[in-house]
Amino acid sequence: MITLHSSRSFLLLLFASLVAPLAMAQMQQQRTPNDTLKSPKVLDDKRVMLQIYAPKATEVTVGGDFLSTPKPLSLTKNDQGVWSVMIGPLKPDYYSYTLMVDGVRTMDPKNPVIKQGISSLENMMAVTGPETAFEDNRAVPHGEVREVWYSSNTLGMMRRMHVYTPPGYEKGTTKYPVFYLLHGGGDDDSGWNTIGRSGFILDNLIAAGKAKPMIVVMPNGSMPLPPSTGMPNPQMMNQMRDLFSSELLKDVMPNVEKNYRTLTSAENRAIAGLSMGGFQTLDVTLTRPELFNYVGVFSSGFFGATADEADTKYAKVLNDPNFNKGKKLFWVSIGKDDFVMEANKKTLALLDKHNIKYQYKESSGGHTWVNWRQYLNEYTPMLFK
Numbered sequence: 001m002i003t004l005h006s007s008r009s010f011l012l013l014l015f016a017s018l019v020a021p022l023a024m025a026q027m028q029q030q031r032t033p034n035d036t037l038k039s040p041k042v043l044d045d046k047r048v049m050l051q052i053y054a055p056k057a058t059e060v061t062v063g064g065d066f067l068s069t070p071k072p073l074s075l076t077k078n079d080q081g082v083w084s085v086m087i088g089p090l091k092p093d094y095y096s097y098t099l100m101v102d103g104v105r106t107m108d109p110k111n112p113v114i115k116q117g118i119s120s121l122e123n124m125m126a127v128t129g130p131e132t133a134f135e136d137n138r139a140v141p142h143g144e145v146r147e148v149w150y151s152s153n154t155l156g157m158m159r160r161m162h163v164y165t166p167p168g169y170e171k172g173t174t175k176y177p178v179f180y181l182l183h184g185g186g187d188d189d190s191g192w193n194t195i196g197r198s199g200f201i202l203d204n205l206i207a208a209g210k211a212k213p214m215i216v217v218m219p220n221g222s223m224p225l226p227p228s229t230g231m232p233n234p235q236m237m238n239q240m241r242d243l244f245s246s247e248l249l250k251d252v253m254p255n256v257e258k259n260y261r262t263l264t265s266a267e268n269r270a271i272a273g274l275s276m277g278g279f280q281t282l283d284v285t286l287t288r289p290e291l292f293n294y295v296g297v298f299s300s301g302f303f304g305a306t307a308d309e310a311d312t313k314y315a316k317v318l319n320d321p322n323f324n325k326g327k328k329l330f331w332v333s334i335g336k337d338d339f340v341m342e343a344n345k346k347t348l349a350l351l352d353k354h355n356i357k358y359q360y361k362e363s364s365g366g367h368t369w370v371n372w373r374q375y376l377n378e379y380t381p382m383l384f385k
Contacts, residue, residue: 033080039110040125046089048127050097052108055081057101064097065368066090068337072100092129093370096122096195115195117186118222124195133204134377135197140207141167145199150255154247159220161252162189163260164199166206166213175261177268177384179216179294180248181376182277189220192376195369201377210381214270215260219252221277241306244280245287266326270383272296274372275340279303282347285330286314294329296379299367301343302350310350318354329382330358333375335365 034053041049050062052075060083061072075083096115099106107114108123115122128136143166152159166176181198183191192198198216205211223243257264271292273281278300285295302310317323334344351358361378365371 033082034109037082037110039108042125042127046092046127046129048087048090048125049084050075050087050099050108051082051084051110052099052101052106053082054101057083059100059102061100062097063100064095065370066095066097068366075099088127090127092127092131094124094126094132094135094195094197094373096124096369098122116188116190118188119186122195135201135204135373137200138204138207140203142203143167143169143199143206145193148255148259150251152247152251154243154251155224157224159247159251160189161220162193162218163256164193164202164216164218165260166215167203168213169215169261173261174213175263176213176215177270178256178260178262179214179270179272179380179383180253180292181216181218182221182271182273182280183218184273184275184277184299184372185222188222189218192218196376197373198376201373202380205377205380212384214384215256215262217252217256219248221273221280223247238306241280241283245284248280248284249288249291266291266293267328268384270294270296270329272298272331272376272379273300274298274375275300275367279306286310286317289317289320289323289326293327294383295327295331296329296375297332297347298372298375298379299334299338299340299344301340301345301347303340303343307343307346307350310347311353318350318356324355324357327357328385330356331361331379331382332358333361333363333371333378335363335367335371337364337366338371339367 032053037051037053039051052060054060060075062075062085063072066087073085073087075085077083099108105120107121111123111125113124115124143164145162145164148161148163149158181192183189198218202211202216206213221244223240256262269292271281271284272295278297279302281295281297282302285292332348334341348360363371363374
């Protein structure tokens with residue numbers, strides 16, 4: 001006699017035997033070249049293949065800081081719908097890139113490594129070699145990089161910063177000098193920790209005895225934009241500058257000095273920034289010179305209207321004969337092909353006019369993280385000597 005239970009089992013087995021082959025056939029039919037695609041593919045000769053499966057696209061391009069010009073490269077489509085381009089050979093380093101598919105900014109779906117900005121994402125890739133040793137994740141003692149949230153009274157909102165503490169910080173009682181490291185326009189506080197490789201650079205320098213153990217604070221220098229239309233105007237630029245300065249001095253620094261074991265004298269404080277962060281560094285330094293004895297300006301200067309007003313706005317500090325006595329290091333660096341070179345030269349001329357002493361480094365290259373990581377690696381060992 002066939003029971004109800006056995007009949008149900010029979011029907012389930014029959015259903016499975018019929019459906020399983022259909023499911024397998026469907027899976028086989030859905031396989032595409034995308035299933036085995038790899039991107040980026042770094043070859044032994046340091047060339048890099050970028051690929052994306054986009055069979056219905058009509059145009060795919062890629063831009064990145066591996067290019068010497070802003071003009072993007074075009075990818076070529078094969079008969080399987082895979083677009084590809086071979087770039088390089090590239091000098092070993094870490095690079096960012098962005099794909100455009102039919103005019104739409106697109107992440108490389110085969111590359112999960114990204115750099116976050118305030119309104120966009122970029123992919124990152126590594127071309128490793130002896131040249132990248134200073135920024136690689138090496139077998140040395142590692143510090144920690146934390147995401148720290150705090151309440152900003154200046155902005156009336158919660159804000160985030162990244163804070164690096166050196167190896168051994170958690171188990172010790174030592175107080176450390178503090179280095180405030182500022183990012184550029186379009187980025188947020190994660191920039192120096194992702195594409196900037198700051199944590200690994202500090203780890204490697206400290207392990208080699210080239211830099212003193214220190215706390216590195218990476219705040220968010222991008223201020224919330226006021227409701228506005230059109231391009232930023234000088235008034236808005238001034239407002240953003242003043243907001244950053246207020247938040248750094250009234251919110252970020254007090255938070256760090258309250259919650260971390262810091263040395264709080266000027267001789268134990270450093271500040272540096274790239275591009276927008278370099279401009280912010282200049283503003284803070286020439287407004288509150290007593291706070292930082294070590295100053296670094298990477299690929300920056302006073303821009304546009306800010307250059308015209310700088311001589312007046314910072315007159316008190318620029319004309320102070322004791323300014324140089326209070327600075328152990330004022331380091332300015334820029335790539336010879338950087339598009340902000342004119343602003344940089346105007347700023348140096350202003351410093352020269354007022355006999356402000358500084359060290360100047362002009363490297364190859366332009367306005368890219370390729371340079372800024374190198375500058376961080378050169379600047380940091382000069383701190384807190």
